[in-house]
Amino acid sequence: MSPAFLNLIETVLNGLMTGVMYSLVALGFVLIFKASGIFNFAQGVMALFAALTLVGLQTGQIPFSHLINAVFGTDIHNWGDGMPAVFAVIGTMFVMIALAFLVQKFVLRHLVNQEPIILFMATIGLAFFLEGLGDLMWGSDVKVLDVGVPSGGSFWWEDVTREWAAEGSDYYGMYIDKLDVVAAIVAIVLVAALTLFSQYTKMGRALRAVADDHQAALSVGISLHTIWLVVWSIAGFVALVAGIMWGAKSGVQFSLSLIALKALPVLILGGFTSIPGAIVGGLIIGVGEKLAELYIGPLVGGAIENWFAYMVALAFLLFRPQGLFGERIIERV
C-alpha cells in the first residue's frame, strides 16, 4: 500500500475516534432535549464540573479551600491522600445526581410550561453558575486527570502498519492514541447500555413515553418531575464519562466547557432528537474535519479543523434543518 493511502486510513481512523468524543458530549444534549424539550446549554460545563469534582476527590482536595482560607485565615488544602479512582468516580456520580436533584428542585420545577427559550436561558444561567461553583470549589488551575486509562501512541499498531507500506518506502506507521480507542469502546458500551435500559425497563419506557407525549404520559400516571430527575442524572453520568475522556486527553481546564460548542454542529447534523444521530453526526464531523485538514488544508493555509464543523452545520441548516435523523417538524396552519 502506498503511504498516501495509509495516511488516508490513519486520518479516517483518528477522525472516527475524535468523532466518538464529540458524540459523547452530544449524547448528553439529546437525552435532555428528547425528554423535556430543553436545550441544555450547561451540558459542556457539567462535563467540566464532573471532571473537576473527580480530580478533587481523587487527589483529596478540600472543596472551597481557597474561600475558607481567605475568610478564616487558615491554610488548608488537602485531607489525606485522596481516594482510589474507582471510589472517586462513584463519589462524583453521587455529586452529579445531587446536582440533577437541585436543578430540578430550584430551577426546572418553577419553569414548567414555560417557553423553550426561557428554559434555554435558564440553562445558560446554570452554565455560568456551575462554572463559578467549580472554580470556587476546586480552584481554576489546570489539573491532571489520571484514572488509569491508558494513553499515548500505540507502538504495536505503529509496527503492524509499518509492515503494510510498500517495500523501501520511508513510512513510519500509523499513530493512534490508546486513549481514543478506550474512549470509543466506552462510548459504544454506554450507548448499548442506554439503549437496553430504554427498551426493556419500566423507567426506560416511561422516558420514551415522556419524550413522545407529555400529556399522554401524565394520563398513565408517569410523574414528569421524577422522569426529569432521572434524565438529568443520566445526562450527568454521560457528562462524567465525557469529562473523564476529555480531561484525560487534554487536562482538566476551564476551556473544557467549550467542547459543548463542538457538540452543536454534531447535533445540527444528527438531529436534536436522535441518539443514533448524535453518534453518526459526531463520526461524520470527526472524520470530515480531519479529511478536510488533510486535503483542503494545504490549499487554504491549514487550521481548517477549527471551522470546518461549523460550515457543515451551516450547510445543513440551509438545506436540511431537521438534520439527518431528526424528526421533521411540520406545523399545521
Add this chain to the structure above:
Amino acid sequence: MNAHVQRVGTAAAPAPGEVLLSVDNVSLSFGGVKAIEDVSFDIRKGEIRAIIGPNGAGKTSMLNVINGFYHPQQGTITFKGRVRQAMRPHEAAVSGIARTFQNIALFKGMSTLDNIMTGRGMKMKRNLFWQALWAGPAEREELEHREAVEKVIDFLEIEHIRRTPVGSLPYGLQKRVELGRALAAEPDLLLLDEPMAGMNLEEKEDMSRFVLDVNEQYGTTIALIEHDMGVVMDLSDRVVVLDYGKKIADGTPDEVRNSQDVIDAYLGVPHE
C-alpha cells in the same frame, strides 16, 4: 388490582347506585373566558355516563378537571368518597382514573405492546436499581405485567399489530390501542373523549361493542364524550348535557332527548 382479574369471570356489572365521582358546583375559567359555570353532576359505580353538548360546551374541559389537568377555581370533586385536593395529573391516574384523548395521544414511536405496557407502569413496584440490572424480581414483574397486557390485547383483538409502531397504524386502530392503554391500568373510572370521532360505521360498531364489553365484563365505570347521538343513546345509562359551560339537562337518554332546552341548544332558538 387482583379484584379486577376476578371480576373478569363474573359477567355481570355491579348494579349502579353508589356514587363513584361527584362534581359539585364546579366553575372553571381561563382569564375572562368561562369554560365551565357552576356545574354539578355525579357518576355512579358501574354506569356508562355520557357528557354531550354542542362544540365549545366545555365537555373536554370537564374531563380535564376530573382528570386533574385543570384545577377549577370553584367547586369540589369527590372521588371514591374523598374530596379531592388540587393534584398533579399523574396523581389522578394513580388514584384510578384513566382516559383517552380527543386527538389520540399515543406514544407514536413505540410499539402497541410498549404503549399498553406504559399503562401498567404505576402498578410496577420494582425500583430503578433492579430495573437497571433487569434482574430477578424486576424481570419476573415485567413478565407478570406482560401477561396482563396480553389479556387486554386479546380483548381488543389487536394481536396482529402487537409489534407495530403505533404511529403507522390507521386511525381506528390507534383509537383502540389508546383504549387498551387506559384499560391496562385497570381504572375505577375510565374517561373516553370522543372514542368514535372520525370513524366509519363499522369501526364505530366495533368500538361501541368494546365500550359495552369493558363496562359489562370488567365492571368499569365509564364517562364518555361523544357527538354521535345514536351511539350515545344506545350506550349510555345516563346523560348530562352542557351548553356554553352550563348544565342544561341531566337524565336518561329518553329524558334528555325530549328536553326542550337540549333541542334548542342543538338546533338553535329562532330570534324573536
